[in-house]
Amino acid sequence: MFFPVSKLLGFFALPSNAVMVLGLVGLVLMATRWARLGRGLVVASLVLLAVFGWSPLGNALLVPLEARFAPFRDDGRPIAGIVILGGATTPDVAAARDEVVLNEAAERMTAAAALALRHPEARVIHSGGDASFVFGGGNESDSALRLLRDLGLPAERLVPEDRSRNTVENAAFTKAIAQPKPGERWLLVTSAYHMPRSIGVFRQAGFAVEPYPVDWRTVGPSDALRPFATLGDGLRRTDTAMREWVGLVVYWLTGRSSDLFPGPRPGCDLGRADNCRP
The missing domain is CATH 3.40.50.620 (HUPs)
Structure with missing residues (x-):
């Protein structure tokens, strides 16, 4: 039971997936009486996509994980x-x-x-x-x-x-x-x-x-301030780091770590x- 649940939760734990789902929900709502909310969700998804893809967030999340063990x-x-x-x-x-x-x-x-x-x-x-x-x-x-x-x-x-x-x-x-x-x-x-x-x-x-x-994916703490040149690279790095952080919390809460x-x-x-x- 743990495996299928972890796979399902893992899908939504990835920022790239969550942001796209948010944007798609917004598009659907734009055709209903909640159009204003829908537009807000679409705008939010675009902003988050830019933050997760171009900002140094992915590296900032990954650096402490990589530094934990020498x-x-x-x-x-x-x-x-x-x-x-x-x-x-x-x-x-x-x-x-x-x-x-x-x-x-x-x-x-x-x-x-x-x-x-x-x-x-x-x-x-x-x-x-x-x-x-x-x-x-x-x-x-x-x-x-x-x-x-x-x-x-x-x-x-x-x-x-x-x-x-x-x-x-x-x-x-x-x-x-x-x-x-x-x-x-x-x-x-x-x-x-x-x-x-x-x-x-x-x-x-x-x-x-x-x-x-x-x-290792980063050169060290200096990467925590270095933005990404392409959206795809940044999203991949943010997804990788977030999967680990979410996994750490879930494994600890469920007694597996x-x-x-x-x-x-x-x-x-x-x-x-x-x-x-x-």
Whole structure:
């Protein structure tokens, strides 16, 4: 039940979708006795579209998410496993073209492959199934594991977790596969902006992971003042950031995350699962 509800709420949580719905409602009302209200909604939707698309709002929302966890510093200690969250491939196009197709989150795959090659002792689990709601999008793990093999990782090190449709299922299903032991060191690879929500969910599931953020979208705080040159770029960035902030609140309110805004907690992130939960 949580998955379809989250998809529905997620649609309206995206500013671009909400603004367009607002404008369309306004257009419909303009043909009724509430025409004045309709005109107001249309004007409001145009103003909001400009703010969300051209202003620095998207970057301002994304910067604190990306700054929450510092880049990983390899101290040479052994790593038991690497968990790669899905979201870097486009499975429907990959299936149609019989090729691995990466999107703008490609570093989740490329950085994880480089990490795994540096640590040949680590198991590698890719977590991601078919997250589509209406149209079948194909399974992410199929093309993800194909890419990892092409990049030089032995097939025997690679484990697919191909059932998950969201971050909550990522944590639960991956933990069941990994069966992490106390003191083992597991790294979690995902986009920097997605790391706070991911860490909160994994902590709540009792799976101690160290953050390995990749795929930064901003240069830092200075981007919070930099407007976008195109409406599409700004809307995409605002949607990405707002999805995370709404997800953080919803996951925390529904008990699926350990904190409202998870941050570094060394006792948990260094393999002490007993300290991961609130």
